[in-house]
Amino acid sequence: MAKKYTLDELLIITAAREIRDGENVILGVGLPTTAGAMAKALHAPHATLMMESGILDIEPLVPPNHIADAHSCRGFSYATDLFSMFTMTYRGYVDVCFLGVAQVDRFGNINTTVIGDYYKPKMRLPGSGGAPDFLSYAKKTILTMRGGEFVNKLDYFTSPGYLDGGDSRDASGLFPKGSGPVMLLTTKGVFRFDEKTKELLLAKVHPGVSVDDIRKDIPWDLKIAPDLAETDRPTDVEIDFIRRFAPTEAVGRKLMYELAIAHSFNKALARGK
Amino acid sequence: MSVTENKVMTAKEAIGRFVKDGDHLVIGNYTVGTCAALVFEVIRQQRKGLTLYSQSGVFDVEVLVGGGCVDRLVSTYVYRAGGKEGGSAVERAMKAGTIEMEDYTNFQYNARLVAGMHGFSFMQVLEGAMVTDLFNKRSFLGDDKYRVISCPYTGKQILTVPAANPDVCIVHVQRADRFGNAQYWGALGSVAAAALASKRIVVSCEEIVAHDIIQSSPHLTVIPGYRVDAVVEIPFGAHPTEVLGYYNLDRLMYTLFFMSDMNGNGLKAWMDEWVYGCVDRHAYLDHYMAKHGAESLDAIRAKAYYSAPANYGAAYTSCWDNEDRERSMGVTLAEMERILEERGLLNG
Numbered sequence A: 001m002a003k004k005y006t007l008d009e010l011l012i013i014t015a016a017r018e019i020r021d022g023e024n025v026i027l028g029v030g031l032p033t034t035a036g037a038m039a040k041a042l043h044a045p046h047a048t049l050m051m052e053s054g055i056l057d058i059e060p061l062v063p064p065n066h067i068a069d070a071h072s073c074r075g076f077s078y079a080t081d082l083f084s085m086f087t088m089t090y091r092g093y094v095d096v097c098f099l100g101v102a103q104v105d106r107f108g109n110i111n112t113t114v115i116g117d118y119y120k121p122k123m124r125l126p127g128s129g130g131a132p133d134f135l136s137y138a139k140k141t142i143l144t145m146r147g148g149e150f151v152n153k154l155d156y157f158t159s160p161g162y163l164d165g166g167d168s169r170d171a172s173g174l175f176p177k178g179s180g181p182v183m184l185l186t187t188k189g190v191f192r193f194d195e196k197t198k199e200l201l202l203a204k205v206h207p208g209v210s211v212d213d214i215r216k217d218i219p220w221d222l223k224i225a226p227d228l229a230e231t232d233r234p235t236d237v238e239i240d241f242i243r244r245f246a247p248t249e250a251v252g253r254k255l256m257y258e259l260a261i262a263h264s265f266n267k268a269l270a271r272g273k
Numbered sequence B: 001m002s003v004t005e006n007k008v009m010t011a012k013e014a015i016g017r018f019v020k021d022g023d024h025l026v027i028g029n030y031t032v033g034t035c036a037a038l039v040f041e042v043i044r045q046q047r048k049g050l051t052l053y054s055q056s057g058v059f060d061v062e063v064l065v066g067g068g069c070v071d072r073l074v075s076t077y078v079y080r081a082g083g084k085e086g087g088s089a090v091e092r093a094m095k096a097g098t099i100e101m102e103d104y105t106n107f108q109y110n111a112r113l114v115a116g117m118h119g120f121s122f123m124q125v126l127e128g129a130m131v132t133d134l135f136n137k138r139s140f141l142g143d144d145k146y147r148v149i150s151c152p153y154t155g156k157q158i159l160t161v162p163a164a165n166p167d168v169c170i171v172h173v174q175r176a177d178r179f180g181n182a183q184y185w186g187a188l189g190s191v192a193a194a195a196l197a198s199k200r201i202v203v204s205c206e207e208i209v210a211h212d213i214i215q216s217s218p219h220l221t222v223i224p225g226y227r228v229d230a231v232v233e234i235p236f237g238a239h240p241t242e243v244l245g246y247y248n249l250d251r252l253m254y255t256l257f258f259m260s261d262m263n264g265n266g267l268k269a270w271m272d273e274w275v276y277g278c279v280d281r282h283a284y285l286d287h288y289m290a291k292h293g294a295e296s297l298d299a300i301r302a303k304a305y306y307s308a309p310a311n312y313g314a315a316y317t318s319c320w321d322n323e324d325r326e327r328s329m330g331v332t333l334a335e336m337e338r339i340l341e342e343r344g345l346l347n348g
Helices: A007-016 A031-042 A082-090 A131-137 A211-215 A236-245 A247-251 A253-270 B011-018 B036-044 B059-066 B089-096 B106-118 B127-131 B191-197 B211-215 B251-260 B264-276 B281-292 B294-298 B333-342
Strands: A024-026 A048-051 A096-100 A114-116 A121-124 A140-145 A181-186 A189-193 A200-205 A223-230 B024-027 B050-057 B070-078 B100-103 B122-125 B147-150 B157-162 B168-176 B200-208 B221-223 B230-233
Touching: A007 A031, A007 A140, A007 A181, A007 A236, A007 A247, A031 A048, A031 A096, A031 A140, A031 A236, A082 A131, A082 B106, A096 A131, A121 B089, A131 B106, A131 B127, A200 A211, A236 A247, A247 A253, A253 B251, B011 B036, B011 B200, B011 B230, B024 B191, B036 B059, B036 B168, B036 B200, B036 B264, B036 B281, B050 B059, B050 B106, B059 B070, B059 B089, B059 B264, B070 B089, B070 B106, B089 B264, B106 B122, B106 B157, B106 B191, B127 B157, B168 B191, B168 B221, B191 B221, B251 B264, B251 B281, B264 B281, B281 B294
Parallel strands: A024 A048, A024 A096, A096 A140, A140 A181, A200 A223, B024 B050, B024 B168, B050 B070, B070 B100, B168 B200, B200 B230
Antiparallel strands: A114 A121, A181 A189, A189 A200, B122 B157, B147 B157
């Protein structure tokens, strides 16, 4: 019988499967770093993994903490500066990048900056980081959203997806033709973009989730792919890899904190504090 | 400043001499190796009215804003602790109207420093951002946040950002010599640009090394000594963030910090304990070991993985061979002088 898996494992593995062998991949903070490491280890050994901080061709041995984590590897092949990382993206050398999002609209435009008014925020979120420039110039972008929301109008337009939909992105003349987001991965399912309208299209639902569960998060009439299917289940090899490589991510943030705090507390007790 | 001057001093003296109220202060480090000890000293000396540049303004920005040092912030990425229920010093200050923030993308922020570093007045950045609210919503820089020009060669509309030349950069590196030649390796980010764009540079390092160590590995030097005003040796100077080759991120300490940072009182208590309550980094580390055990520090110390040495050798280091003859002319110095005399080529 196939192994059971956590939601976090499903998300990481689903994202990792988007990376093809030989691609140049920009890894964003969080889930993508683990997904990239899995792809490199299991099915894309010739992918070149890189981070905007200027570390290229990395082979992480432990999950990177962030996008400048050279501690996660035993050396790497090319050390450059941030300026060059973005100009190489601008010149078209980045195949795929991964970005986490807080708000997304129906054409894959994203907000990672603020909830509420920009100048008097209800919630000030991290901000743009490298996202606007990567989403502009990487050939394709994988968006991930955990705890974010679908909105009709973004509170702040941080990074360009397909603008007003249709051919508006290509027609603007500002972006490489055919570039843009190709997938949005959420805790409930996988979305693609309609080829013509560039509108989000529900393509896969995670096991145990219904289409109605997903519809109720979405403030417009969601389009469903004609070949809608359940998200492909992770293989045992993939699950084993994630548990060995990134055990704290396999269990999820909440449980990780609970266990880690209990562990520190016990260590302190043992020291007699 | 002369390259031969000894610039070694304490953090207290360096910050006291080179960081002034109202300065534009740039944090040289990007995400890793945050110059935490120097940042804490800026807070303890109660600098006010700073315009703070921090590219990935996580730990450093939170404590500087929490310490009331900052009026204006230029950044690309700030921290928010604890999801929807959480918060951050930046968010609280923005809600209270005590700071203004200007958002840039990572590339744009870096490009402003690169322009400043090279003495240019602006830098071309990537035009896709023109459709975003980064372009449309501006804070204290107003019209000068971005300007659009037309390329004189292609006619294309080009997005530009103005150069930044902060008054002072504080930055932590792995090692430096006493003249200020600063070596940094790992994720290079914007470290060199932030330092070299600035008018004054304060370097802290894990260790001060002999000048010949620097000379044998110039590819690692990111800031040349002649630009540096102060060098401070501070082991664990970036803790709880990490320094490649020295120590890893202290996850326990980092987690405890961000749990405290979720509200203003929590951050204040944390800073009372770790910033104001510790007179310098020695005191901080003593307090850390008393509280969390020396073994917690040992657990994050790096095990060595050395870079292969680059061979900077040459065939010879003197024009004179083993017999003291000049290599191309085959004469000794005395013979050379005699010939010069004979030919009537010597004057005076």
